[in-house]
Amino acid sequence: MSLPTVTVTRYVTPLREGGSLPGVVEADDLGTYVCKFRGAGQGVRVLVAEVIVAGLAERIGLRTPRQVVLDLGADLARYEADEEVQDLLRASVGLNLGIDFLPGAFGYDGDLAPHADIAARVLWLDAFCANVDRSWRNPNLLLWHDDLWVIDHGAALYFHHAWSGGVTDPERFARQPWDSSDHVLGSYRHGLPAADAEIAGLLSASDLTDVVAQVPDAWLEPVPGAETPDQLRASYVAFLAARLATRQWLPVAGAA
Structure with a gap:
């Protein structure tokens, strides 16, 4: 849809x-x-x-x-x-x-003790999508009606910026580790194993296809080897599916 x-x-x-x-x-x-x-x-x-x-x-x-x-x-x-x-x-x-627009929302202030399980899921999401923009300099987290909201994901999925010469290899992205040392929620790494176990039952290959289908054709600029919007969508799904099939990118709980 x-x-x-x-x-x-x-x-x-x-x-x-x-x-x-x-x-x-x-x-x-x-x-x-x-x-x-x-x-x-x-x-x-x-x-x-x-x-x-x-x-x-x-x-x-x-x-x-x-x-x-x-x-x-x-x-x-x-x-x-x-x-x-x-x-x-x-x-x-x-x-x-x-x-x-979320009226009255305010930025993350460093205390997420009541939302530790949610914090671990944010870490998982950022690791999976290779998001490099959720640090203390720019948390990109809002608190609204006592709930945590994630915003501003444009710095994720960096692999597509290398597609000017053609779609690159999904397996390289699948294996690429993600550095959590600068992440604003890095102290919640201990919750990653539990978060990963829960998310494994929530995210399937069909979910990846459905998510990518929401991108308008007008934003899918052709690249060599993927000239049509449908071909580009298939490329995004291939990259995400390859990464979902591994866990080499997931930070080790307790690592610095």
């Missing part, structure tokens, strides 16, 4: 915490969203990673904000005074990613 598509009706404000300058927007479904723009410097593969990792997070029992596809029209930029934002809006006409 693909993500729902809504139309942006108003650009509200930029969020200058991140380098890609996401912004808060309103849409015609009356929702308020954090918009990740296709015209940002990192390109549309970041949006692909956001969708895939969020879908995986939901399937292993983690909370992550609802996502939509935001259709952004060319006329929106003319009402924006900030030239940097104007340029970004002009470069992002078309389909962008919208992430449900």
Whole structure:
């Protein structure tokens, strides 16, 4: 099932915490969203990673904000005074990613004792997806209504950034270890074996296919050997399935 598509009706404000300058927007479904723009410097593969990792997070029992596809029209930029934002809006006409805005949410403050099992699942997810962006410098975790929410997955699935010359080898990604030493939840490594045992019953090959199917065709840019959206989806599934079939990437509980 693909993500729902809504139309942006108003650009509200930029969020200058991140380098890609996401912004808060309103849409015609009356929702308020954090918009990740296709015209940002990192390109549309970041949006692909956001969708895939969020879908995986939901399937292993983690909370992550609802996502939509935001259709952004060319006329929106003319009402924006900030030239940097104007340029970004002009470069992002078309389909962008919208992430449900969580009003009143606050950032992770270092205490997750009541959520230790959830913390271990976040570690598992980041190890599986090779996410390098959940450190103390940038936790990308929110607390909302006493629940932990994972956000900002664009730095995961780094392997697709090497596809300019063609799809690379899934087995290399499958074997690639993941360094947890800088992870904001590294102290919860002891929970990884239990988390892994539980997730083994939650995530299947069909789940991988379903998650990747949510990525819009417009974000699946052709590469040599995978020129169509369906071929690219198959490549993502192959990489994720290869990694799921191993545990060489999973940090050893108690390791530094």
